[in-house]
Amino acid sequence: MEKLTAISLFSGAGGFDLGIEAAGFETRACVEIDYHSCTTLKNNRRNGKKTGKHSFFHNAVVLQKDIRTVEPQRLLRAARLKQGEVSLVIGGPPCQSFSVFGSRKGMEDPRGTLLWEYIRMIRGIKPKAFIFENVAGLLTIDNGKVFESFLDEVCRDENGNKQYTLSHYLLNTADYGVPQFRSRLIVFGTLNGVKVSKPAPTHLPNQESQLKDLNLLATPVVGDILKGLPELPNKDIPNHIGREHSERIIERYSQLSFGERDSKTRINKLHPEKPSFTIVVGSDKGGGKGHIHPYQPREVTPRESARIQTFPDFWAFSGTSRHPIRQIGNAVPSVFAAQLASHLIKEAFNVDSTTSYEDIIETLGLSYLKTGSATDHEMVTV
Template sequence: MKRYAISLFSGAGGFDLGMEAAGFTTRYCSDIDFHSCQTLQNNRDEGLRSGLHHFLSEATVEQADIKEVTTEHILDRANLKKDEVSLIYGGPPCQAFSVFGQRKGMDDPRGLLLWEYIRVIREISPPIFVFENVAGLLSIDNGKVFNMFLDEVSKDSNGNKVYEISHYLLDTAEYGVPQFRSRLIVFGAKGKEIPPIPVTHTEHPAEATLRAYNTVGKVLNDMPTPPSSKLANHIGRVHGTDIINRYSALAYGERDSKTRINRLNPNRPSYTIVVGSDKGGGKGHVHPEEPREVTPRESARIQTFPDFWAFSGTSRHPIRQVGNAVPPVFGAVIGSHILKEFFEDPDAPNFDQIIKNLKLEYLY
């Protein structure tokens, strides 16, 4: 049985890869960013052409401003009826919460990305939705803005409660991602509350059911020296002598005083990847063994993207897409949890099956 999903604010497809690896079939992905949509489209088409993978094989990819897209249009492009949609997932850029608070929530909802997310949820009314975003949303205006959002997204347009809401602050390193990355996950489910996702990884596992953190060294140790044509986006920045000397002197975990990034410890998960702004500034951290910043492809491994998933654009575009993404493994853990707890699916994949489904040989 196929369970169809709709992806909003899709970016480079990290959440989409995860949901499909868990077992959902995404039929519509959209984002306003050109290069992100090119990444989705190119990888979908290459998978169909080569047979290497089947991710997003049924998805329509659309570059669009969500404020200008009706739910009728979304359903038409997805070739779905409302009652055929099992899941909506995604999360607006975090700036949406600041604007939401400044505009006092629903008093003037026009043009608010957060409101558009709520609008699509209300009009399609899927059995369950999942919202992902940065941890800082919990503290805007002492939590008032976040609580306002939870109240609104739980109701229909008439003010009737539709969804049981649960939210959790999770760190991706505790779910097999070789990166410390704190993320807020909100579930809205009809008829039941979604329980917490059990932790699978820890620093010093004392229980047989838990595994040790995946580490930077584990995912980088077999990579060729950049630049390399063997892997997409494996091209690094060219550093001058001054930067090389500073990076060479850094101890594991130490931060460079000028670039404000840390040298990675091969025996621990990475620090959170720095995203930057639309004008640039996104970067990885300092490679654990070489005096250079990690390449976009190395950052993509730290984010648990498969090596075949190539990113569109040059220079700042790939690293920004990587840094903004939901780690696919983390997305798959969320998707599997939904299948198990909400849909009561006995075939929801475990961690080993997720790794296999995503073809992440470097995590085996």
Template sequence: MLKSISLFSGGGGLDCGLEAVGFESRFCTDIDFHSCETLKQMKNASLKGEKGGLKNAYILQKNIVDLSIEEIIQQSRLKVGEIDLLTGGPPCQSFSVFGRRQGLNDPRGQLVWEYLRILRGLRPKVFLFENVPGLLSIDNGLVFKNFLDAVQEPFNGYSYNVTKYVVDAAHYGVPQFRTRVLIIGVLNNSGLEFPSENIPFVTHDDPKSTKVAEKLLLPFNTVKDALVGLPTIEDNVLIKNHVGRKHGSDIKERYANLVFGERDPKTRINRLHPQRPSYTIIVGSDKGGGKGHVHPYLPREVTPRESARMQSFPDWWGFSGTSRHPIRQIGNAVPPILAAAIGSFICENIFKQKPLDRHTIWKKLGQEHLLTTEDSKA
């Protein structure tokens, strides 16, 4: 089994998706307490034989600035050069078009160099770096160029062959528009070849597209598809994080009068269109403010679990904390379905392993409701 280590693990979207395609997470770390509690809860569930993940992962809450190579090696039970995949996406708010775009002037922007420090120290065979597309344009592209140059520069006789991709999660079956930049690097002299193919062939497209009409691709999964089978808030007794905010009568009235896709002028969130993928889930500032969008049928904001559905997290993947903590973990995450698609691409094209079929992967990720709706569309 391929061994992986994740930095900036957050609520575990990348690890969740990668484990579904055959990677074994051996070490996960994040500075956020509730994110690490989420990961620990999933590990404990796994150890009890319940649905979860990260069974063999050591989970550490720590600022990456204080994280040493020796500590990762010791706790992951792996040696330098034995790690198959290093993953992670430093906090993206400094580079996001939704943020102030301060880039390296923001302390969080400096964390890309901490990723590089650990990459050089661990010397994994492959690395996956994920971030927002704003990383490509901040400071006229200088931040991104400097990072790529540093990654590819020989260090102690080693270097990486690197390619970048820009992907939208909706094209891989995630019921949410979410664009991300991916950098995949393969260690030179590792015996692994860099794939000549592009990032995984997309599986979904706009229902009006020619490829969907010709049955070459499936139509996007939608908000309606994401919510299939989810009980109402009032009926929920088992599903974690399915608790809504309390709204006053004035807010309910405003939300009720919004048409699909319309933005509320005061809360500045949109009413979701049931026949389209969700808008990108965002998390607000470091002080809070993270919230979902307006429910397509009800005059309220979606619950964290409904947002998690649109991120393609399984219902059994519970998030630690109350109020803003779960939504921040969900909004910061890589959708597990997207992570699985990338992981499957890496397994097949770099490690030359036979990939699992998409239906098997999605069932592992608890996405049977999406498979059912796709079967009805086919």
């Protein structure tokens, strides 16, 4: 089997990279503009090498750059590869300009133009395949014209000739073993003409009326994945530090029912027997918040949010207060990324991939997800 190499764009805190590495790819280079995200990547790479606890990101060169100033050849040199040799490019431009939670300015927002930077990188690197990820809102901006233009351009080379075969799907991470409802647009592109099919769901949220004639796992739920974390305050596990709340807020949070939204902070109290709501990121000026803990009258800590996003507990985030929350909220859930990459390997690289959900959580060290695995829950077969 050939060595599967990857270059990561808009890398953030590395959730996408962790997932594809768990599936068998090796990140060689990445580009990210945010200082704290790059520090997170570098610190975890160094700590993994120093302690031997993990091998993720060991061969990745981290470039803290505005992608608009980076030439594709610079990334290829960092990756120690030539044009056409890279197996996979991953990433999705910042999505706030397309999100239903954002202002939906689309191409009027400067971040919207980063779609075209993604295209420039694909053309310059010419990977054998790519996975593009973004919010569902991108589908409807300007009545779908922005997304149509993106698809028409990303499949072509600089001379306008078609080179990539595309497929795109709207997927929910809860259907792939992530304890969070999070709708995402995924575009697969391949050079070899393979049209990647829709990844088959491996999980289903606990909805008894729908569990018929299926062979799926139950999606992990909040109550299970938060078990095992130490009580606050605690500094033994990275980023497990909570916000300080006034007595007034504590009292208000105490009165909320599971799933209810607080009228002031406008965040939801998590239901222990369901996957989480989508993580709230906040604006560029801050404001990123977790949801309200199901059993305690407080917001979840960054570490608890990281578990909802399926980051390993050893993956520490740089910065204080809002920085970790924004890195976590902006990330592609690692388990979801691994499911996408494993599917791509099987279909586009002609490899009989046998990477199961259990293999993924074992490789990533996600012991807190094992309550949703076949070893602890019977497969749902009615």
